[in-house]
Amino acid sequence: MSQEIAVIGSPDFTTGFRLAGVRKCENVPDDEKDEQLDDAVERVLEDDDVGIIIMYNDDLDHLSRSARNAVETSIEPTLVTLGGGAGSGGLRDQIKRAIGIDLMDEED
């Protein structure tokens, strides 16, 4: 089954991806992120046609704890964040928990 890519973020962030052909874009203006970003993430997570979610790393701070946890640990669709380091999107914490060493820190 073919799936699509979804982008969640401010209109400035999503415009470039729309230019590359991504049509599932959830535009949330910067000043409404605290109220609307959770709903946008939930909508995308529930969409079976979405295989990859693209978000800006700093936008994750606007999410509630449960929504952030849901999107960070989701495997299908999987989250890819932009603007953060290699350990963004909760991966760094997961590595520390599973391996016991901060491997991302070592590589920096």
Place this chain on the structure above:
Amino acid sequence: MAEDVKPTRKNLMAIEDRIELSERGHDTLEQKRDGLIMEFMDILDQAQDVRSELSDDYKTAQRKLNMARAMEGDVAVRGAAAALQEHPEITTQSKNIMGVVVPQIESTKVKKNLGERGYGLLGSSARIDEAADAYEELLETLILAAEVETAMKKMLEEIETTKRRVNALEFKLLPELYDNQDYIEQKLEEQEREEIFRLKKIKGKKEDEEREEREAEQEAEEAAETVPADD
């Protein structure tokens, strides 16, 4: 709890069997955990490379988009973005790494030529084309990053599960089984000592009885010998 088990030989044999099985399982799981960590290290190197590529591509794409916005205006860029008709699609297949099913993502229609973009040659400029090109390249790297990071997440989950199982065996199940084994062995030894003591007691009692019997017989014989003859 060690006191919950009945101190019988049958239970001791069953516990010894469980200890053997648990130790074997513990060794196997430890090997699996180490193997998974080694595989994970390979993927981690790949992920670091993809991440740095992603960061570079994002910066380039942003710069080109900002340039297009500055030169052509935000409305023209948004207009071009809205005109696109071909949409990138991804298909997921799976690959097995040490029992962990990880995805292999294949993408189609990410890179498009000018004709496929749908906004026409006349209605746009080279700046918008460059920005679209850069974002298409970024999407390709993003898809690769998604594949690698999903594989990492899945492997980390499996490593965590295996680690928890190894720890449960090492720090919970095996110590309990060893405690139970010690408890039953001690109880059985105690029972054996009690049995020996009881047998000794019985033997002593029997010997006392036999001695008393013998003494009584002897006294009777002596009494018979000392009776004077009538003639």
